[in-house]
Amino acid sequence: MEKRTLFRGLALPWLLLAPQLAVTLIFFYRPAAQAVKQSFYIEDAFGTTSNFVGFDNYRDLFSQPEYFRAMGTTAFFSVFVGLLSLSIALLLAVQADRNIRGASIYKTLLIWPYAVAPAVAGALWLFMFQPSLGMLAHGLNRMGIHWNPLLNGDDAMILVILAATWKQISYNFLFFLAGLQAIPKSLIGAAAIDAAGPMRRFWTIVFPLLSPTTFFLLIINIVYVFFDTFGIVDAITHGGPAAATTTLVFKVYSDGRLGGDLGGSAAQSVVLMVLVVALTAFQFKFVERKVSY
Amino acid sequence: MASVTLNQVGKVYAGGFNAVKAISFDVPDGSFCVLVGPSGCGKSTLLRMVAGLETTTSGEIRIGGRRANELEPMERDIAFVFQNYALYPQMSVYDNMAYGLRNLKTPKAEIDARVREAAQILDLNDEILSRKPRALSGGQRQRVAMGRAIVRKPAAFLFDEPLSNLDAKLRVHMRVEIRKLQRRLQTTSLYVTHDQLEAMTMADMLVVMNDGRIEQIGAPLEVYNHPKSLFVAGFIGSPSMNFLEGIVVDSGVLQLADGQKLGFDAAKFSTASGQKIVAGVRPEQARLAEEGIDFNRELIEDLGSGRLIHGKVGGSDFTVLEGAVTAPLCQGKLQVAAEALHLFDAASGQRLSA
Amino acid sequence: MVERSPFANIFAHVILIIGVLIMAFPVWLAFVASTNAPDTISNGQMTGIPGGHMIENYYQTLFIGTTSTTRAPVGMMMANSLIMALLIAVGKICISLLSAFAVVYFRFKFRMLAFWLIFMTLMLPVEVRIYPTYKIVADLGLLDTYAGLTLPLIASATGTLLFRQFFMTVPDELLEASKIDGAGPFRFFKDTLVPLSMTSIAALFVIQFIYGWNQYLWPLLITSRDNMQTIVIGIRKMLVTQDALTEWHLAMATAILAMLPPVLVVVAMQKYFVKGLVETEK
Numbered sequence: 001m002e003k004r005t006l007f008r009g010l011a012l013p014w015l016l017l018a019p020q021l022a023v024t025l026i027f028f029y030r031p032a033a034q035a036v037k038q039s040f041y042i043e044d045a046f047g048t049t050s051n052f053v054g055f056d057n058y059r060d061l062f063s064q065p066e067y068f069r070a071m072g073t074t075a076f077f078s079v080f081v082g083l084l085s086l087s088i089a090l091l092l093a094v095q096a097d098r099n100i101r102g103a104s105i106y107k108t109l110l111i112w113p114y115a116v117a118p119a120v121a122g123a124l125w126l127f128m129f130q131p132s133l134g135m136l137a138h139g140l141n142r143m144g145i146h147w148n149p150l151l152n153g154d155d156a157m158i159l160v161i162l163a164a165t166w167k168q169i170s171y172n173f174l175f176f177l178a179g180l181q182a183i184p185k186s187l188i189g190a191a192a193i194d195a196a197g198p199m200r201r202f203w204t205i206v207f208p209l210l211s212p213t214t215f216f217l218l219i220i221n222i223v224y225v226f227f228d229t230f231g232i233v234d235a236i237t238h239g240g241p242a243a244a245t246t247t248l249v250f251k252v253y254s255d256g257r258l259g260g261d262l263g264g265s266a267a268q269s270v271v272l273m274v275l276v277v278a279l280t281a282f283q284f285k286f287v288e289r290k291v292s293y
Numbered sequence: 294m295a296s297v298t299l300n301q302v303g304k305v306y307a308g309g310f311n312a313v314k315a316i317s318f319d320v321p322d323g324s325f326c327v328l329v330g331p332s333g334c335g336k337s338t339l340l341r342m343v344a345g346l347e348t349t350t351s352g353e354i355r356i357g358g359r360r361a362n363e364l365e366p367m368e369r370d371i372a373f374v375f376q377n378y379a380l381y382p383q384m385s386v387y388d389n390m391a392y393g394l395r396n397l398k399t400p401k402a403e404i405d406a407r408v409r410e411a412a413q414i415l416d417l418n419d420e421i422l423s424r425k426p427r428a429l430s431g432g433q434r435q436r437v438a439m440g441r442a443i444v445r446k447p448a449a450f451l452f453d454e455p456l457s458n459l460d461a462k463l464r465v466h467m468r469v470e471i472r473k474l475q476r477r478l479q480t481t482s483l484y485v486t487h488d489q490l491e492a493m494t495m496a497d498m499l500v501v502m503n504d505g506r507i508e509q510i511g512a513p514l515e516v517y518n519h520p521k522s523l524f525v526a527g528f529i530g531s532p533s534m535n536f537l538e539g540i541v542v543d544s545g546v547l548q549l550a551d552g553q554k555l556g557f558d559a560a561k562f563s564t565a566s567g568q569k570i571v572a573g574v575r576p577e578q579a580r581l582a583e584e585g586i587d588f589n590r591e592l593i594e595d596l597g598s599g600r601l602i603h604g605k606v607g608g609s610d611f612t613v614l615e616g617a618v619t620a621p622l623c624q625g626k627l628q629v630a631a632e633a634l635h636l637f638d639a640a641s642g643q644r645l646s647a
Numbered sequence: 648m649v650e651r652s653p654f655a656n657i658f659a660h661v662i663l664i665i666g667v668l669i670m671a672f673p674v675w676l677a678f679v680a681s682t683n684a685p686d687t688i689s690n691g692q693m694t695g696i697p698g699g700h701m702i703e704n705y706y707q708t709l710f711i712g713t714t715s716t717t718r719a720p721v722g723m724m725m726a727n728s729l730i731m732a733l734l735i736a737v738g739k740i741c742i743s744l745l746s747a748f749a750v751v752y753f754r755f756k757f758r759m760l761a762f763w764l765i766f767m768t769l770m771l772p773v774e775v776r777i778y779p780t781y782k783i784v785a786d787l788g789l790l791d792t793y794a795g796l797t798l799p800l801i802a803s804a805t806g807t808l809l810f811r812q813f814f815m816t817v818p819d820e821l822l823e824a825s826k827i828d829g830a831g832p833f834r835f836f837k838d839t840l841v842p843l844s845m846t847s848i849a850a851l852f853v854i855q856f857i858y859g860w861n862q863y864l865w866p867l868l869i870t871s872r873d874n875m876q877t878i879v880i881g882i883r884k885m886l887v888t889q890d891a892l893t894e895w896h897l898a899m900a901t902a903i904l905a906m907l908p909p910v911l912v913v914v915a916m917q918k919y920f921v922k923g924l925v926e927t928e929k
Contacts, residue, residue, distance in 0.1 A: 006754045013753035020746035027799040031779035092666045095659040109667045115909035117861035124673040231863035367829035379820035383842035393828035
């Protein structure tokens with residue numbers, strides 16, 4: 001973990017670090033600390049007085065059904081988007097890993113959606129499924145399904161899930177492909193000699209060897225749903241209808257927008273922070289172990 | 294144009310590991326000094342200390358008469374040839390060689406003159422000068438690494454196992470080239486290797502190291518013919534010296550483990566009766582004959598230029614090296630002339646004195 | 648895989664083609680929409696083939712702007728996005744190179760502390776700390792400025808991590824040879840380290856450019872003036888809930904325009920992009 005030969009210096013390294021540390025301290029640690037501090041206070045509507053209230057804000061939060069609803073929504077999204085996008089991406093990656101002609105073209109064609117902004121992805125899917133003039137919405141109506149994400153909470157959820165999955169497939173595909181390519185071909189060859197058919201080979205050898213990647217992607221996907229879906233939700237459903245698609249991040253945003261309850265908003269932020277740190281630490285601990293320099 | 298002097302130089306690492314223990318020796322101006330020893334003996338550490346790449350915990354290093362301990366590498370007027378060449382991959386060969394001089398703000402014309410001169414000495418043509426390191430063969434990279442050292446016209450060259458990464462044939466060739474080059478330039482050189490053959494063939498002065506200490510210093514032949522310890526005796530010379538354990542039973546006579554007796558030159562070694570010793574015999578100084586001590590032949594390796602006969606004396610391994618033209622294999626007896634024996638005290642491992 | 652059975656290969660092609668089509672379909676539809684007249688769309692008469700209004704739609708989008716929602720032409724928004732993305736990418740590369748250099752190649756007191764301070768930021772994206780960060784930016788007077796847009800987004804450690812990983816693979820001997828050649832830290836950094844880091848720099852550039860271009864929540868909070876809007880925000884503003892008022896043809900044109908630069912960057916620099924992503928996440 002250390003270089004053998006180093007420069008010695010007192011001022012210089014700090015000088016080099018100064019920009020990064022400055023930005024980090026001002027725009028990361030200070031706000032984070034502020035959020036934690038604020039979560040323990042209540043301010044009145046005009047912001048003139050603030051009283052220390054200990055964990056009251058948190059207690060409040062956890063007694064709000066809307067909050068649990070947002071948690072549930074977020075969890076639901078995570079599971080669905082995660083499962084869907086991971087399986088589709090895995091299928092595609094496995095096919096792309098074969099030595100077929102044009103493999104690299106397929107790769108390029110499947111990776112570019114990563115570059116699309118979540119909000120834009122949301123816009124695209126909204127357009128397709130827009131109840132009155134969306135092409136696919138028409139198709140659904142013709143099949144007799146009443147489709148209206150503007151009014152129907154479930155439909156709205158489906159739409160968000162579709163958009164989020166669509167966007168996330170590229171990212172997962174990329175990592176799965178890299179993971180597959182890291183599996184030594186000799187292992188596959190040995191399995192073939194052991195008369196294992198392709199399906200069996202996949203499930204007994206390839207998939208277990210892919211598990212670090214899968215695990216890693218699982219965590220990343222969860223974090224993704226927590227945060228990157230904000231754009232999709234805000235663009236398409238604005239958290240509605242009737243808070244059907246309000247995720248935790250969206251709630252922080254919209255509650256803060258309405259103003260007034262800085263303490264509560266801060267408490268929500270802190271809860272989010274804790275969740276993410278826990279997830280990331282969890283991932284670090286389990287995944288880092290398998291990686292060496 | 295300078296000597297290199299080490300005085301009680303030592304290095305202890307932060308964790309407590311003592312890598313170099315009070316080393317002192319003097320490398321005269323213009324001579325080629327080889328530091329040889331097994332892996333981990335501290336020779337590379339010592340070299341890096343002379344270069345300034347490692348700090349010195351104790352002792353003094355003088356380069357060209359100047360105390361160098363506190364000086365940065367570039368202030369010590371030395372050039373270093375790395376085992377992995379350490380060529381800058383992003384620069385052309387020319388730029389690699391010119392870099393050090395540029396940092397010293399040497400005038401451009403002079404840099405060009407020196408680079409081209411070095412290139413000519415090392416047989417690197419213009420086309421190679423414009424290539425990048427990754428487009429060069431191992432031997433070429435090695436020469437560029439040397440070129441980088443030459444252009445600096447330093448007080449001393451420091452070589453850190455530069456030939457280890459070359460294939461066997463190239464190694465032999467480059468060994469000769471380096472030696473010829475150094476003779477021509479007359480620059481004081483310190484050369485580290487674990488290969489005793491390189492050490493023997495290249496050195497004016499040999500420093501054998503083990504476990505952070507100096508075992509012996511001397512001219513190669515001196516070290517070869519009069520090794521001061523079991524370690525040096527076993528390390529220098531290939532195939533390595535044969536060792537037989539025994540006890541002194543009489544002046545000039547020792548008895549081996551299986552009861553057989555060998556005669557040694559009592560004038561060279563003073564012994565006490567009953568003293569446990571280890572006798573060393575170089576493979577080329579033993580002969581198979583009709584008479585002598587028992588030798589149990591196990592395997593013959595034909596070298597083309599000679600023959601290696603592996604076997605056992607008593608229970609100990611013993612190898613005989615025969616020159617090319619020999620009579621068909623004689624019987625299982627071994628003859629060792631008394632003058633050919635090296636005696637070492639079994640307890641201390643040191644050579645017995647007269 | 649060892650088999651070469653034609654059936655398996657055909658299967659692979661089929662799956663991949665379906666995948667590509669699914670990925671491309673929404674974008675294709677958007678493109679088609681962007682080339683049609685507004686009434687074609689609102690009457691539900693849009694087909695799968697582009698209409699004939701491409702030039703005028705795009706012209707209007709880029710230079711004139713929509714009537715009701717965003718008053719700024721998209722061209723200006725694209726410029727904002729571009730500036731923002733470039734500032735973030737370049738800014739991040741610069742400070743990360745310097746801080747990774749400091750952390751890897753220098754021995755100094757509190758080095759590990761600085762290291763951890765920086766690396767902990769990997770854990771929390773900006774969405775978690777939006778309101779307090781907003782307050783700080785406001786207090787610094789940086790609302791509606793490029794500085795306010797970009798600085799908080801440079802705060803995380805992804806760049807430093809990437810460069811650190813890379814620097815660890817640079818052989819020690821290069822630094823030693825540099826020292827012997829009389830190069831101090833600056834020279835070593837400039838002459839050797841940076842040239843060798845070019846691929847990593849390219850990789851980081853791609854990732855940060857996309858990250859910056861696609862930013863949504865933060866610009867939403869920080870900018871209110873019309874001429875500071877980024878194109879991603881612009882789209883959102885076009886999608887008002889009462890769909891009758893959404894000018895879909897323009898919105899879709901905007902979407903296409905919003906996608907173009909980052910997609911081009913990814914495709915053109917795909918190799919670096921892939922390397923960068925895979926390296927950062929380890």
